[in-house]
Amino acid sequence: MPVFPSAEWLDEYVRCMNTSEEFADAARTFEADITYVFEADQEKGLPKDIWCRADFxxxxxxxxxxxxxxxxxAGSQFTIRAPYTVWKDVIQGRIDPMEGMLDGDLLVTGHLPTLLRYVRAANELVTLSAAVSSSFIDD
Structure with missing residues (x-):
């Protein structure tokens, strides 16, 4: 079972995205590359920021x-960053990603209205992240 955050978790997440008909439909016109930053949390076992980048x-x-x-x-069109615990809450469905972006729990750089046009795709991404059989570094 992959641990979040890890390369194995990311690989499984990509596999889930690329086999999801719902995501394919929701994101069919979305073209962007996004950097995700999982901010360090020493107490939870994440000693440094982890930067990931994906192209859609x-x-x-x-x-x-x-x-x-x-x-x-820094070369991505969009960057979404948050503390590890916020990402964990997003993956577990306790924080809605769009609300998190609007409330500032998830800091977004780039053109937020473009991301907001793809609410359905963003929701599918969260649903799929929760579908990855995983544990967390602080479990």
């Missing part, structure tokens, strides 16, 4: 990279 087009995730440099991550 045609209703699929074309590629994803785990633990990239902040410099590489």
């Amino acid at each position: 087009a045609g209703g699929m995730c074309r590629w994803a990279k785990f633990d990239i440099s902040p410099e590489e991550g």
Whole structure:
């Protein structure tokens, strides 16, 4: 069972996205690359920020990279960053991702209205993240 956050977890998440008809339909016109930053939390066992980057087009995730440099991550159209515990709450369905973006729990850089146009795709991403059989570093 992959542990969040890890390369194995990201690989399984990409597999879930790319086999989901619902995601393919919801994201069919979405083209962007997104950097996700899981901010360090020493007490929870995450000693440093983890930067990941994924590229989306045609209703699929074309590629994803785990633990990239902040410099590489800065090249994305969008960056979504939050503390590890917020990401855990999003994955477990306790925080709605769109509300989290609007409330500032998830800090977004890039054109937020573009992301908001794809609410259904974002909701599918969260549903799929919860579908990944996983544990968390602080479990």
